[in-house]
Amino acid sequence: MNLPVPSGSVERPRWPAPSRFRRYQGPVMLSLLAICALVTVLTTIGIVAVLGLETIHFFRESHVSLPAFVFGTEVDPPKFGIFPLIWGTVMVAAGASLIALPIGLLSALYLSEYAPRRVRAVLKPALELLAGIPTIVYGFLALVLVTPLLKACFEPLGLKVDSYNALSACVVVGVMIIPMVSSLSEDVLSAVPRSLREAAYGLGATKFEVSTRIVLPAGLSGVAASFILAISRAVGETMAVVLAAGRMPNVTANPLRSVETMTAYIVAITGGDASYGTPKYLSLFAVGMTLFVMTLGLNILSGLILRRFREVYN
Amino acid sequence: MSVVESDNYEPERRARRLAGPLFGAACLLATLTGVVVLSVVLGAVAAAALGHGSQHPWYAIGPNAWKLGRFLVSLTQKFSEDAGFRAGVYGSLWLLALTVLFAVPTGVGAAVFLEEFTPPGRLRRAIQMNIANLAGVPSIVYGILGLALFVRAFGFESFALGRSLWAGALTLALLVLPVIVLATQEALRSVPSSLRHAALALGASRWETVRDHVLPMAVPGILTGTILAVSRAIGETAPVLMVGAAGSIDWIPNGPGDRYTALPVEIYNYAKEPGVEFQSVAAGGILLLLVILLTMNSIAIVIRNKYRVPTR
Structure with missing residues (x-):
C-alpha cells in the first residue's frame, strides 16, 4: 500500500493569536457580571442593616421595651404599641385571603383543566393585564366604588359603615391578589403529568373527580405555596390599604370600622411633620422591621412547603 | 355466575x-x-x-373626551377646574428612563453570571434564594431602604442624594432588580444548550459564546420580563412617596438632580382629598397611568407570543 507519508515539516495553518482585547475581555466581563450579582446580595444586606440599625436606634431613643412595643395597644407616642397595627394588617390580609384564595384556586383549575385552548389564550393575558394594574387604582376604587356600595348594602340594615373601613380594603386587596394566586397555582397544576389524568379517566373518573382528587392533591404543595405568597403580598400591600382602610388604629372585629395597617402607618409617618431622629420618626423603621420579618417569614415558609412536600414524578 | x-x-x-x-x-x-x-x-x-x-x-x-388632553397638558394645581398631571408625567418618564438605565444592565448581568458562569452548587443556591426572597419583599420596605440609603445616606450629608430623581430611580431600580434577574434567567434557560456547545467547540470563549449567541437568542424573553418589571415600577406609589416625590410640585424637572413628582403620587394626593371634583381629577390621572401601563404590558405580551420558543 502506498499511503502518502507526511513529510517532516507540515505547514500548519496559522491562526491569529488572540488579541489582547480578546484575551482580557472575558475575565473583565466576568468580574463585572459578578459585581452585578453582588448588588443583589448587597441589597439584602442593606435592607437588614438599615432596618436593624434604625430599629435599635428607635428602642434606644424611645425607651420602649420590646414586649411593650409588640403588645402595647396604644400606637401614639410615647407608648408606641404596634399591636393595633398588626391587628389591622392581619385583619385585612385574612379578609383578602377569604376572597382571593377560593376564587384564585377555582380559576386556576378552570384554566388548567376545563378551558378550551382558545378560551385560555384569551383569559390568561387578561389575568396578566389585571395583575399589571397599580395598587393606587385599587385604592381609588375602594374609595369611590366599594365603600359607597357597602354603605348602600349595610346602612339600611342599621349598621354604621365608616367612610374608611376594613371591609372595603379586604375586597380590593382580595381582588388584587386573585391573579397572583391563579397564575402561580395554574403553573403548578399544569405541570401535573398527563399520565395521571389519563389513568384516572381510563378508570372512569369524571372531569370533576380528576380535577379535585387527582390534579389538586398532586399539585397541593405548589398551591399552598402560592396561597402563602399571596397572603404575604396582602400583608405588604400599601396604597390600596391606605386609601381604603384609613388611619384609625382600632382593635376591633367589626370589618365596617376603620383600621390602620403597618404599611399605612409608615406612609403616614413619612408624610407627617415628625423630623428625623425623633422617636416618632424612628418608629417607622421599627414598624418596617416588623413588616419585613412577617413577609420574609411567610416567603420562607412558602419555599419550604414547596421543597419539602413536592411530589416528584418521573 | x-x-x-x-x-x-x-x-x-x-x-x-x-x-x-x-x-x-x-x-x-x-x-x-x-x-x-x-x-x-x-x-x-x-x-x-x-x-x-x-x-x-x-x-x-x-x-x-377633550378633558383627557387637558390632564396631560396641564400642570398640577390644587384648583380642580384646571388641574392636570404634566409634572407627574414628566417625573414618571424621568424615573422610567433612569430606572431602566440602572436596573436593566445590572439585572441582566446578574442573571448571566448566575446562569452561565456559576456552577450549580452552594454559592448559586444561596444567591438564588436571596433573589427569590428579595422579589417577595414589600415595595414599601424598598422605600424605607431608599430613604435611609439614598436620600439621607445614613446622615453623611455629602453623599446624600436628597429628594432628587436619582434617589427615586435608584430605589425603583433596586425594587425591580430581582424581577428582572428572574425573568432573564428564565429567558437564558430557554436557549438550547446545543447552541452553547457548538460555539464552544468552534473555539469561542465562554464570554464570546454568551455575547454572540446566547444573549441574542434570549433578547425577546429579556425584553418581555423587563417591560413587565419596569411598568410595575412606574405604577408603584409607596416607595416613591417614601423617598420624597413631592405632592404639589408645579414645575418640570430639568435634570436628574432636581426634585420631582410622579404620576401615581399626584393621583394619591388628589384621591385622598374629599370632594367629587378632586376625585374626578384623580380618575383622570389614573386613566393616563392605565393607558401608559396597559400599552407597555400589551407590547410585552405581544413580543412574548411572537417569539415564543416552541416547546418540544
Missing part, C-alpha cells in the same frame, strides 16, 4: 353527573371575575374621569 345489576356499575351516578358541570361552571365564573373586575376598573375610572358628575349618565364620555 351472578349478573351484576347495572346500577352498581355507576354508584351515585346522578350526583356525579351533576357535580361535574356545576363545578365547571363555578370555575368558569371564578375565572370571569377577573375579566369583570378589569372592565369594572376601566369603566368606573373612565366614568369618574370623563363623566360630568350627576348631570350626565356615566356613559356620557364622548363630549368630555
Whole structure:
C-alpha cells in the first residue's frame, strides 16, 4: 500500500493569536457580571442593616421595651404599641385571603383543566393585564366604588359603615391578589403529568373527580405555596390599604370600622411633620422591621412547603 | 355466575353527573371575575374621569373626551377646574428612563453570571434564594431602604442624594432588580444548550459564546420580563412617596438632580382629598397611568407570543 507519508515539516495553518482585547475581555466581563450579582446580595444586606440599625436606634431613643412595643395597644407616642397595627394588617390580609384564595384556586383549575385552548389564550393575558394594574387604582376604587356600595348594602340594615373601613380594603386587596394566586397555582397544576389524568379517566373518573382528587392533591404543595405568597403580598400591600382602610388604629372585629395597617402607618409617618431622629420618626423603621420579618417569614415558609412536600414524578 | 345489576356499575351516578358541570361552571365564573373586575376598573375610572358628575349618565364620555388632553397638558394645581398631571408625567418618564438605565444592565448581568458562569452548587443556591426572597419583599420596605440609603445616606450629608430623581430611580431600580434577574434567567434557560456547545467547540470563549449567541437568542424573553418589571415600577406609589416625590410640585424637572413628582403620587394626593371634583381629577390621572401601563404590558405580551420558543 502506498499511503502518502507526511513529510517532516507540515505547514500548519496559522491562526491569529488572540488579541489582547480578546484575551482580557472575558475575565473583565466576568468580574463585572459578578459585581452585578453582588448588588443583589448587597441589597439584602442593606435592607437588614438599615432596618436593624434604625430599629435599635428607635428602642434606644424611645425607651420602649420590646414586649411593650409588640403588645402595647396604644400606637401614639410615647407608648408606641404596634399591636393595633398588626391587628389591622392581619385583619385585612385574612379578609383578602377569604376572597382571593377560593376564587384564585377555582380559576386556576378552570384554566388548567376545563378551558378550551382558545378560551385560555384569551383569559390568561387578561389575568396578566389585571395583575399589571397599580395598587393606587385599587385604592381609588375602594374609595369611590366599594365603600359607597357597602354603605348602600349595610346602612339600611342599621349598621354604621365608616367612610374608611376594613371591609372595603379586604375586597380590593382580595381582588388584587386573585391573579397572583391563579397564575402561580395554574403553573403548578399544569405541570401535573398527563399520565395521571389519563389513568384516572381510563378508570372512569369524571372531569370533576380528576380535577379535585387527582390534579389538586398532586399539585397541593405548589398551591399552598402560592396561597402563602399571596397572603404575604396582602400583608405588604400599601396604597390600596391606605386609601381604603384609613388611619384609625382600632382593635376591633367589626370589618365596617376603620383600621390602620403597618404599611399605612409608615406612609403616614413619612408624610407627617415628625423630623428625623425623633422617636416618632424612628418608629417607622421599627414598624418596617416588623413588616419585613412577617413577609420574609411567610416567603420562607412558602419555599419550604414547596421543597419539602413536592411530589416528584418521573 | 351472578349478573351484576347495572346500577352498581355507576354508584351515585346522578350526583356525579351533576357535580361535574356545576363545578365547571363555578370555575368558569371564578375565572370571569377577573375579566369583570378589569372592565369594572376601566369603566368606573373612565366614568369618574370623563363623566360630568350627576348631570350626565356615566356613559356620557364622548363630549368630555377633550378633558383627557387637558390632564396631560396641564400642570398640577390644587384648583380642580384646571388641574392636570404634566409634572407627574414628566417625573414618571424621568424615573422610567433612569430606572431602566440602572436596573436593566445590572439585572441582566446578574442573571448571566448566575446562569452561565456559576456552577450549580452552594454559592448559586444561596444567591438564588436571596433573589427569590428579595422579589417577595414589600415595595414599601424598598422605600424605607431608599430613604435611609439614598436620600439621607445614613446622615453623611455629602453623599446624600436628597429628594432628587436619582434617589427615586435608584430605589425603583433596586425594587425591580430581582424581577428582572428572574425573568432573564428564565429567558437564558430557554436557549438550547446545543447552541452553547457548538460555539464552544468552534473555539469561542465562554464570554464570546454568551455575547454572540446566547444573549441574542434570549433578547425577546429579556425584553418581555423587563417591560413587565419596569411598568410595575412606574405604577408603584409607596416607595416613591417614601423617598420624597413631592405632592404639589408645579414645575418640570430639568435634570436628574432636581426634585420631582410622579404620576401615581399626584393621583394619591388628589384621591385622598374629599370632594367629587378632586376625585374626578384623580380618575383622570389614573386613566393616563392605565393607558401608559396597559400599552407597555400589551407590547410585552405581544413580543412574548411572537417569539415564543416552541416547546418540544
